[in-house]
Amino acid sequence: MQTVFFYVFAALTVLCALMVVANPFSRNPVTSAMFLVLTIVSLAGLFVQLHAFFLAAVQVLVYAGAVMVLFLFVIMLLDLKEEERRKVRKFAVIAGGLAVAIIAVLFCTAIGQTTAGIGVQPILEGGTAALGELLFKHYLLPFEILSVLLLVAMVGVILLSKKDLK
Amino acid sequence: MNVGLEHYLVVSALLFALGLLGVIVRRNLLVIYMSLELMLNAANLALVAFSRFNHNLDGQVMVFFIITVAAAEVAVGLALIVALYRKRETAHVEDLTTMKF
Numbered sequence A: 001m002q003t004v005f006f007y008v009f010a011a012l013t014v015l016c017a018l019m020v021v022a023n024p025f026s027r028n029p030v031t032s033a034m035f036l037v038l039t040i041v042s043l044a045g046l047f048v049q050l051h052a053f054f055l056a057a058v059q060v061l062v063y064a065g066a067v068m069v070l071f072l073f074v075i076m077l078l079d080l081k082e083e084e085r086r087k088v089r090k091f092a093v094i095a096g097g098l099a100v101a102i103i104a105v106l107f108c109t110a111i112g113q114t115t116a117g118i119g120v121q122p123i124l125e126g127g128t129a130a131l132g133e134l135l136f137k138h139y140l141l142p143f144e145i146l147s148v149l150l151l152v153a154m155v156g157v158i159l160l161s162k163k164d165l166k
Numbered sequence B: 001m002n003v004g005l006e007h008y009l010v011v012s013a014l015l016f017a018l019g020l021l022g023v024i025v026r027r028n029l030l031v032i033y034m035s036l037e038l039m040l041n042a043a044n045l046a047l048v049a050f051s052r053f054n055h056n057l058d059g060q061v062m063v064f065f066i067i068t069v070a071a072a073e074v075a076v077g078l079a080l081i082v083a084l085y086r087k088r089e090t091a092h093v094e095d096l097t098t099m100k101f
Helices: A002-021 A029-049 A053-078 A090-113 A128-137 A140-160 B005-025 B029-053 B058-088
Strands: none
Touching: A002 A029, A002 B005, A002 B029, A029 A053, A029 B029, A053 A128, A053 B029, A053 B058, A090 B005, A128 A140, A128 B058, A140 B058, B005 B029, B029 B058
């Protein structure tokens, strides 16, 4: 049963990611954003399979909720038309595709040759309590630094979106 | 057949490669940005899988941090794109060649 769920969610993730990047039917950024939402939600399904329940919730709340709303908001704000088809340099596309294919094959062969994690019976539970304990005890300083980072990002965004940007 | 670590890592690798393909192939700044998000998500999946199969929660804390940093990064990046669009009226990378030699 778990295997079936894994394959369903994995196929959904990769398929939707492909639709984000190279949708044969539409080159509209809104379509890409919608498929990115689907990718993120199915990725949250994979997280649940890995018993990372808290992260699955955060993934849906923060990514599919906040970040994607921001993306869609900017797309609507800029009123982007469909990415018009310009003359594509064949050499560039072939070289780019080749580079990506080589990286994918490299990753997959490297993974195939490792033996890490084989035979291990996973028992870890990524619930809120366990994660929170670790976060507020062992990782307290990075956590506080992160709050400063968010403040800096907020100030930066306000400064960048001023009308008369010097 | 049991689902092991390498299954998750293969999905993560494919996701990363797709994100890289998007960054290389697409010409719209916003879609390039979405492809970057895909690559970040691939790293997240690999970290969660490692943390699960190595009995170590540190990987999940790292993913938590990555999600937060990604949210901040998206906010700043989109503000930059909006500022750029105000000045140049375009979100197409081939029109942004001021720094091209």
